[in-house]
Amino acid sequence: MKLYNTLTRKIEEIKPLKPPTVTVYTCGPTVYDYPHIGNWFTFIRYDLLIRGLKASGYDPKWVMNITDVGHLTSDADEGEDKLEKGAKREGKTAWEIAQFYTDYFLKGLERLNISKPAYLPKATDHIQEQIELIGKLERKGYTYVIDDGVYYDTSKFPKYADFAKLDLDDQQAGARVEQNPQKRNPTDFALWKFSPKDKKRDMEWDSPWGKGFPGWHLECSAMSMKYLGETLDIHSGGIDHIPVHHTNEIAQSEAATGKRFANCWMHTNHITVDDQKISKSLGNSVTLEDIEAKGYSLEAFRLHVLESHYRSQSKFSWDSLAAAQNRLKDFYAIAVLRYQASSRAASINAEMLSKVRAEIEAALSGDLNTPQILASLGAIVAVAKDGLQAQDRTVFEDFLKWLDEILGLNLLKQPDISDQQKQLIKEREVARAKNDWAKSDELRDQLAKQGIGLRDTGSSAIWHRL
RNA sequence: GGCGCCUUGGCGGAGUAGCUACGCAGCGGUCUGCAAAACCGCGUACACGGGUGCAAAUCCCGUAGGUGCCUCCA
Numbered sequence: 001m002k003l004y005n006t007l008t009r010k011i012e013e014i015k016p017l018k019p020p021t022v023t024v025y026t027c028g029p030t031v032y033d034y035p036h037i038g039n040w041f042t043f044i045r046y047d048l049l050i051r052g053l054k055a056s057g058y059d060p061k062w063v064m065n066i067t068d069v070g071h072l073t074s075d076a077d078e079g080e081d082k083l084e085k086g087a088k089r090e091g092k093t094a095w096e097i098a099q100f101y102t103d104y105f106l107k108g109l110e111r112l113n114i115s116k117p118a119y120l121p122k123a124t125d126h127i128q129e130q131i132e133l134i135g136k137l138e139r140k141g142y143t144y145v146i147d148d149g150v151y152y153d154t155s156k157f158p159k160y161a162d163f164a165k166l167d168l169d170d171q172q173a174g175a176r177v178e179q180n181p182q183k184r185n186p187t188d189f190a191l192w193k194f195s196p197k198d199k200k201r202d203m204e205w206d207s208p209w210g211k212g213f214p215g216w217h218l219e220c221s222a223m224s225m226k227y228l229g230e231t232l233d234i235h236s237g238g239i240d241h242i243p244v245h246h247t248n249e250i251a252q253s254e255a256a257t258g259k260r261f262a263n264c265w266m267h268t269n270h271i272t273v274d275d276q277k278i279s280k281s282l283g284n285s286v287t288l289e290d291i292e293a294k295g296y297s298l299e300a301f302r303l304h305v306l307e308s309h310y311r312s313q314s315k316f317s318w319d320s321l322a323a324a325q326n327r328l329k330d331f332y333a334i335a336v337l338r339y340q341a342s343s344r345a346a347s348i349n350a351e352m353l354s355k356v357r358a359e360i361e362a363a364l365s366g367d368l369n370t371p372q373i374l375a376s377l378g379a380i381v382a383v384a385k386d387g388l389q390a391q392d393r394t395v396f397e398d399f400l401k402w403l404d405e406i407l408g409l410n411l412l413k414q415p416d417i418s419d420q421q422k423q424l425i426k427e428r429e430v431a432r433a434k435n436d437w438a439k440s441d442e443l444r445d446q447l448a449k450q451g452i453g454l455r456d457t458g459s460s461a462i463w464h465r466l
Numbered sequence: 467g468g469c470g471c472c473u474u475g476g477c478g479g480a481g482u483a484g485c486u487a488c489g490c491a492g493c494g495g496u497c498u499g500c501a502a503a504a505c506c507g508c509g510u511a512c513a514c515g516g517g518u519g520c521a522a523a524u525c526c527c528g529u530a531g532g533u534g535c536c537u538c539c540a
Contacts, residue, residue, distance in 0.1 A: 027540085035540085042540040072538090082538085166536090167469060238540035243469085269471090270540060275532080279539070307489075308479060313472070313533075320478050323490035330489095363480095371480045375488035385504060437499055444501085455503045466502090 001056040001365040003049075003234070004311060006242060006265035007163065011367050014264065016233040020059045023228040024050065025262070027220060027237035027245065028064040028120070030071040031101035032086035036285035037301070037316055038271050038278040040112060044302055045268045045310040045368075046236050047114040047408065052364050055406050062117040063227045066105070068098035069124050069203045070193070071216040081213070087202060094202035098124070108288060111298055113408040119227050123219040127205045130214040130222045134191045134207075136256045143191060146182035150192040150209050155185050157251045163265075164243040189248050190215035217248040221261075225253070235262035239269050269313045278316075286316070294318065299409055300325035306370040306407060328409070331377070333464035334384045335400055335411040340462055341393040347383035350395045356380055357399065364406060373407070385455075387462050417463060421452055425461055428454075 005012045016022040026046050029035060035043075046064070053060040071082045083094040090097060102122070109116065123130075134150060137143050142156050154160045161167070166187075194212040195204045204211055224232055230253075237246060246265065253261040270277060273284045291301050304324035308314035337348070356379050363372035388396055400411045424443050431439035444454055447463070454461040 029540085039540050045540090164535090165469075239471095240535065240539060243535060268540065270534075272533080277534075277539080304478090312479085315478070317478080319490080323478065326491090327489055369480075371488070375480070378488055381489095432499085435499070441500075448502090453503075454501095456498075456501090457504085462503095464503095 001052060001058070002367055003264060003266055004367050005263075006267050007262070012264070014053075014058075014233070016058065017231065017263075020057060022053050022058045022060045023233045024053070024060050024062045025220070025224040025228055025232050025235050026062065026064040026117070027241060028066050029101075029105050030067040030082055031098050031105060032071070032082040033101065034287055035105060035108065036278055036287060037273075037291070038285070040108065040288065040301075041271050041305050041314075041316075042238055042268045043109065043114055044112060044305045047112075048306070048310065048368055048370065049234070049236060049266060050115045051406050051408065052368050055361070055402075056365055061228065062115065063119045063121065063224060064117040065220060065223050066098075066102055066120055066122045067216065067219065068102065068122050069094070070214045070219065072193075081201070081203075083203065084201060098122075111288065112302060113299075113410065121223045121227065123214065123223070124203065126219065126223050126226065127214065129226050130218045131192075131205075131207050133218060133222045133225075133252070133256055134209075137191065137252060140255060142252075142255045144184065145209060146180060147194075148180060149190040149194050149212065149215070151183060151188045152191055152248070152252055152255075153184055154187040154189070154251060157255055159254075160187065160247065160251050163250055164247050166243060166247070189217055189244075191218050191252070217245055217252065220245075220249050221253040221256070225257070230257040230259050230261075232262040234264045234266055236266040236268070239267045242267060268310045271314050271316050273316050275315070291321070296321050296325055297328070300328050302407075303328050303331075303374075303409060307374060309371060310368055327374075329465065330381050331409065331411060332414050334380060335414045336416070336464060337384065337388040337462070338393060338397050338400065339416040341388045341390040341396075342460070343390060344387050344457065344460070346389040346392065347386040348380065348388050348396060349392050352379070352383070353395060353399045357402070360403075360406070370407075377403075385457075387457065414465070417452060421447060421450060421463075425454070425463060429460060432456075 001014050002011050003014055004010070014022065029039065029043075050060050050062050069081065069083055072080065081094070083097055086097040086101075087094040092100075106120070108114075134143065137152065138150075142152055143150050144153055145151070192207055192209055192212055192214055194210050195201050201213065204213055224235070235246070235249075250261050272278070273286065276284060278285050288298060288301070291298065300321060301324070304316070304321050307320075307324060356376050359376040359379075360373045363369040363376060366372075397412070403409070404411050404413075424447055428440050428443040428447075431437075431443065447454060448466065451466050453464050453466045455464070
């Protein structure tokens with residue numbers, strides 16, 4: 001399977017250290033508020049990677065962290081901890097906030113049919129590992145202590161600017177953030193932040209350097225190494241993380257181990273709404289609840305995500321979501337043909353299914369080209385009008401199962417119609433045979449009210465959900 | 467100010483040199499008892515200006531516009 005690697009800026013074949021296992025670490029959510037659709041786009045795209053690896057014969061071992069402490073309102077170690085800020089907003093403790101939004105997030109993964117990671121470690125459960133990592137860096141001379149925390153000296157890591165191709169001198173010229181003047185370099189970042197002297201934090205721990213909490217970047221290094229070893233096969237995350245978070249992860253991890261931190265970096269692009277980025281301040285964040293409230297299914301949302309490539313900055317709009325929902329209805333209409341296999345002449349057959357399958361496999365292993373996958377599926381949509389022959393039913397169901405494993409659109413979960421509904425269809429066939437059009441149309445209307453549409457073919461009617 | 471990325475038909479969105487992407491919506495027509503179903507056809511899409519090539523949406527240069535990061539972000 002080929003994937004675009006940010007490290008080399010090229011599309012490359014995946015080369016796991018211990019195939020068929022592929023270790024994958026993903027930067028998960030900071031659980032301080034409801035995720036918006038932009039966040040969910042990203043998690044669906046991560047899921048696609050996992051599903052793609054499985055379909056390519058690999059055995060992905062996936063770890064996604066839950067950031068429940070230490071993520072400040074600025075990556076430059078300024079401002080408040082997001083969890084503490086969320087706590088203040090809602091009049092709860094940071095622990096309560098973390099629990100609530102973690103639960104909400106995990107439920108969202110299920111609702112969106114996102115694969116379950118093997119581990120979902122929380123930063124607060126790994127304070128000891130993080131302290132040990134700081135100790136390791138301290139012994140190697142990468143750290144220094146100033147009044148508000150323990151910092152990583154980025155000038156000690158010569159390759160610091162390479163990953164994001166940063167131009168450190170020019171970048172600083174326009175920096176707008178006020179920094180602690182005791183920092184040796186503007187890019188230095190906190191490994192451990194001391195608790196403020198004037199107030200009590202909800203979340204704080206003792207450490208060899210003083211009471212406080214871990215810096216945000218540290219958790220990913222500590223937890224990925226604990227669960228997946230010192231070198232990852234794939235590290236995925238949002239494109240925004242390249243210049244700071246991932247750059248810092250590489251610096252601290254490779255300084256600590258002396259080994260390559262991740263062999264492949266997969267970055268998902270952001271989406272826009274009304275051609276603008278999503279942000280709470282612009283008031284354009286949409287939630288899963290908003291989508292459902294407008295009558296769209298989460299499967300339609302998922303399909304909408306798959307309609308663009310994970311590396312492109314794609315657009316979300318309600319029109320596009322409506323288009324995806326319409327397209328999904330066609331897919332479901334085809335999926336339920338498995339309940340309607342008959343002796344009629346049909347175009348869906350083993351040969352064309354295997355041809356389409358080969359096309360989809362090629363698109364999937366070519367940097368997860370989901371728009372191409374959907375285009376290939378169009379070949380089946382185009383011939384589905386003829387229905388399915390009984391002899392092809394098994395191979396067709398296998399195909400749907402395989403497709404569900406890749407796309408997660410719940411094709412096999414589309415239920416059969418009820419016996420009563422089947423009876424109505426039979427009665428209508430009888431009426432039609434007698435040229436009793438009034439009766440026939442009445443039965444068709446009755447089924448339509450139950451959400452069942454009919455398409456008359458030469459021999460009999462094929463049903464689908466409206 | 468610095469560093470990137472992008473600009474494809476009404477909308478969404480693949481495609482990195484030569485062959486209708488695809489989807490949604492629209493228009494015209496055909497068939498069927500009728501049909502919102504099906505089928506056929508239509509719009510001559512690649513920001514603009516140069517350049518390289520037998521050939522460019524696809525490579526190079528420039529212009530315009532947009533956008534991302536450096537501030538919270540997935």
